[in-house]
Amino acid sequence: MDTDGHGFWHRLCLSGRLMMRTFRGALPVLASGLLFVASTGTDLEAALKEGDPLPKLSDYSFEGTLPADLAGKVIVLDFWASWCAPCKASFPALGAIQRELGSSGLTVLGVSVDEKKAAYEAFLKKQAPPFATVRDADHRFVKVVQAPKMPTTYLIDRKGVVRHVHEGFHGEGSVKMLREQLTALLNEKP
Amino acid sequence: MKTTPTPPFDSRQPTRPGRSLCRLCIGAALLAVMAFAGVGCSGVQPWERATLTSYAMRADRDPLAVAMGEHIYFSRESSTGGRGVGGSGCGCN
Structure with a gap:
């Protein structure tokens, strides 16, 4: 039983908001980091494709x-x-x-x-x-x-x-x- | 007199000065971690895989080590034949 009159879900919600506020500034950094990792994949898209002229x-x-x-x-x-x-x-x-x-x-x-x-x-x-x-x-x-x-x-x-x-x-x-x-x-x- | 309980965190409260500094530090720390993690990511192109295909890169280059590994595996799993036969570690094969 809660001593301060708040339920579990209410406290969880508040904790989530606190975390979001704390890490809000770091979200763009996280997103850019994920993009960077994704961009380092080894799957290549061929530069010379069907229909292209052969380089000299x-x-x-x-x-x-x-x-x-x-x-x-x-x-x-x-x-x-x-x-x-x-x-x-x-x-x-x-x-x-x-x-x-x-x-x-x-x-x-x-x-x-x-x-x-x-x-x-x-x-x-x-x-x-x-x-x-x-x-x-x-x-x-x-x-x-x-x-x-x-x-x-x-x-x-x-x-x-x-x-x-x-x-x-x-x-x-x-x-x-x-x-x-x-x-x-x-x-x-x- | 009955008072309304205050939540542990009220978003309407003004931001404390130290909090933005804390966020900045966390952001910088995350950036540093990702930068260090990022230097380990390297795309090896198909024409650069000579070293990866060399004999030294093979997992089975040492027959004795492979035999020992197999022995440990089937001793632990009680599966005679190790990876060479089907079945699981029930010890019934």
Whole structure:
């Protein structure tokens, strides 16, 4: 029984009001803190999307030589890394696509995001891909593109426009889709 | 004479001078806590995960430690086979 004549709920309400008054000044700080934490999430929104023109590759300094004759070709731009298992799995498939469709006007270009040059070179020595590969050593290009996963494969048409984006590599399903989309892009009139 | 009881806190009372200072201190303390917590938040981009995928980051990199962990687990849970088999810690499997 209350000694001062007030019930439990009345006192609870007053305590709540007291707390609200005390922490009222801190509410904007709390809100901004929550926003900050939410903004540090790692889910990326890809900067280079379907319909966007491919950034001019010659504006970036890659380690390795870019293919000279990319104009008017269908390009498979593949971001990969030696430490990425799906990238390793995708290399034979991309090599087969290069061999099969290269004569029709297709170029596969691998862009490695490896920080360690030795790991990059060892991977290439082991895989020996039949397509061109360069290293984006300072990550300038990948930061512009914002590749959402490793690997991410961009299919670019003859006009230099990104038409399809493949996030990750999912075995036969990815290969089938890549072949279908690339065949359709190669059949388009320039 | 019957008097009306006064509530423990009356919002109509004028604010005491020390209270705003108290609020300021609480706000500053919260800001400092969040700032310190915030420096621990770092977004690792997909192209920056080389270290995270290295062998040293694997939980099962030490077979002996894994075996010991499994032994402790099934001893505690009385579940022969540890995590390798289905069932719970009822000791009946």
